[in-house]
Amino acid sequence: MINNITKWLDETAKKYPDNTAIVDGERSVTFWELRYKALCLAEAIVEKGLFKEPIAVMMPKSMDVIVCFLGVAYSGNFYSVIDTEMPPARQQKIMETLEPRLIITTLTEDKTGDADTYQYDYETMELSCEEKVIEQRERTCDADLLYVLFTSGSTGIPKGVTITHQSVMDYIDWVEETFDIRESDSFGNQAPFYFDNSILDIYTSIKTGAAMYIIPQILFSQPVSLLNYLKENGITTIFWVPSALIVVANLRALKKVELAQTLKRVLFCGEVMPNKQLNMWRKSIPDGIFANLYGPTEITDACTYYIVDREFEDSEPLPIGKAARNTDILVLNENNCLVGEGETGELCVRGTSISRGYYNNQEKTKEVFVQNPLNNKYIEYIYRTGDLVKYNEYGELLYVSRKDFQIKHMGHRIELGEIETLVSGMDEIEHCCCIYDNVRNKIILFVMGAAVQEDIVAYLKNNLPYYMVPSKIIQMSKLPMTANGKIDRKKLQESI
Amino acid sequence: MKEKIIVMLNELNEDFKNYQGEDLLKDHILDSFAIMELIAKIEDTYEIEIDADDIMAEHFKTADGILELVEKYTGNRI
Structure with a gap:
């Protein structure tokens, strides 16, 4: 029995083979095609004799990147996306930490150094024998790594956050259930694929059969066109950083395009969402679900959420809410004890969503993935986020500030x-x-x-x-x- | 008026001073957040309100493009 994320694409491709999976400008792919192309790539990787190894995906944002993610997952290896716009010096630092065994790329110039490369070409990829992929795929379980995502590190070396299949599967199960996502829905993707907000768009779409539209970057500089794009494509769900929502609201685009009939869910995460702009959005989509998600990369995108259920004055803080399923929140004071009401403490997380640590960086891992101080009976790691929070009178978490810089x-x-x-x-x-x-x-x-x-x-x-x-x-x-x-x-x- | 717009662009991103390229957006001199700030400054300075429909990438690729947009509203009155 297959117990990793690829089982979702098998099921969806069987159930909705002709449904559009991804729209990327003029290109699009159905779930059947997506699975087929992912298997083609997986076969090529398996033929190289790679299993449970790091594979870098180095190409500009496009639907091809998702084909690569899934191809790597089908092959039983794990991926890390390298942003092609990133300065070469930073790419180099990431490569040195990741030590990829293979780099999948569309770039013709050689930016990859000594590592083995696979020249990706969507059109020519073909599957000769699916059986070749089966063995490695069956030996990949939910505890194995799915991806490594690099974030900023204070020492000047980016840190590679490792995330397993199980963490993503548990998270997406929660997303699907909490926001009632179905095959008839469609996502308007804003997040770059090196940013973990994109996990929600990509994998919820694959699990449920909902389409994912990769919104052309240029539209974020022309808000009316952006909203028209959402409307014309019948996008029901967006999960954006607040900056993008703020720009649309401040440039008065919401008054120009009627979205109330199509857009059902507006989710945001990544920074503080000001109530002023949130209220503008809510006025524009009165029946919409608005949710503030919170979570660092180390906890598979998000670990707390607040579905906006009341009015907020501009100056009030918007709660980050309560723990998502599969996570437990501990707010610890300086003495490692749970805080009392109104007291500020560090938000710490335990549960299946937390990372296995930083790739090839034991030292940094030990600093923030630590034994739960409230549990002296068995080994149980918690992640210290470095974010200070407190509870409000409703028992909802409020973000206060960072502990560090x-x-x-x-x-x-x-x-x-x-x-x-x-x-x-x-x-x-x-x-x-x-x-x-x-x-x-x-x-x-x-x-x-x-x-x-x-x-x-x-x-x-x-x-x-x-x-x-x-x-x-x-x-x-x-x-x-x-x-x-x-x-x-x-x-x-x-x-x- | 162009000088004022150039001052605004310099305030938003010091790299504008030495910028020789042809697309401020593509080269990350301006992003959507900077456009928002720029519009707010322009609207305050010239007491105009730019229609959201006019906020198109083509107007923000160069200082001349921005100038053209502003002149549409001020009618060259400044």
């Missing part, structure tokens, strides 16, 4: 320390500090040293994805210090 910027999780580590490594930089301007949503870098501003910018761009490059660099003759010799971040924060 991690931020959420345009939906991406960023360790400011990663930028600082990188800049500190430059010649002619004596000291630096990164601050996040919460009002203008900008990363600001303060530097001390003789380095020329243009050189710093060029260096950052060569090493960081565009969303991590500070939008302002301020050169100072001296950085303010606290009494105990640390950079006075508070003072810098106040100066911006």
Whole structure:
């Protein structure tokens, strides 16, 4: 019996063979075709003798990436997607940690170094014998890894979050049930595939038979066209970062396009959703379900949720709600005890959704995946999120702040320390500090040293994805210090 | 008016100063969030309200494109 995520595509391809699985611009694929192409790729991987090995998928966002994810899963290996727009230096760091045994790519130029590559070509892939895939597939169980997703790391090296089939299956079971997703639904995908919000779109679609529309990126810069796209394609469900929802609301696009008849669910995750814009959306879709999901990559996309069930003033915090099924939330104070009502503590998670740790990084894994301090009877790991939360009078969780210098910027999780580590490594930089301007949503870098501003910018761009490059660099003759010799971040924060 | 728009673009992203390319969106000088901020600044400065239908990527590829859009509303009055 097959007990991994590929069983869902088998079932859906059998039940709805001709239903559209993915729409990507002018291209589309049915569930039957998706399964067939995934098996073609799986066969090629199996022929290379790979099993339970890391495989990198390096290609621009497209339906082909999903074919690759599934092909790797059918072959009994696990994938990691490498963003092709990412600077080569960062790609290199990820490759060094992942050590992929195979790189699947559509790129013609060689960006892959020494690793074995497979030149992906959707049109020419054919299956010679499905039997070849069966053995490895049957030997892949739910406890095996499905993917490794890289997030920002404070030491300058991205961390690879490992996620098993079981974590994704449990999460998607919960999504399907909680939001009542059916074959007649369709997803409007915004999240890049290197961002774990996309897990919900991809795998809920595969499990339920709902179609997934990959929304062309350009539409996010023209909100009326974006909403028309949702309406014309009958998109019923979106799961976007709040930034995208805010832009649509602020640019008054909701008044231009009637969405109430088609769009049923608006889910969001990744940063704080302001009530002002949320209320604009709710007014526009009065019968819609709006849900605030919360969760770091280490907990398979989301671990708490709040379905908006009452009115909120602009200044009120929107709850992150309660634990999703398969997870349990522990809010621990500094003494590792559960907090009392109104008391702030660190949100810690246990359950089947938590990652198995960081790939090839025992040290970082041990820091945040720790023994549950409330359980001294058997080994049980919890993940310490570093997010401070408290309960409100309804027993719902409220996000308070970060414990460290991690931020959420345009939906991406960023360790400011990663930028600082990188800049500190430059010649002619004596000291630096990164601050996040919460009002203008900008990363600001303060530097001390003789380095020329243009050189710093060029260096950052060569090493960081565009969303991590500070939008302002301020050169100072001296950085303010606290009494105990640390950079006075508070003072810098106040100066911006 | 173009100078003012250039100042606004510089404030949004310092990279604009040295930008030689032909597509601010493609090259990540502007993203959807920056467009939102830019529109808010333009509307405040020129006391206009830009119709959401006019917020199309083609207007935001270059400073001249943005200028053309603003002039549609101000009628070259500034």
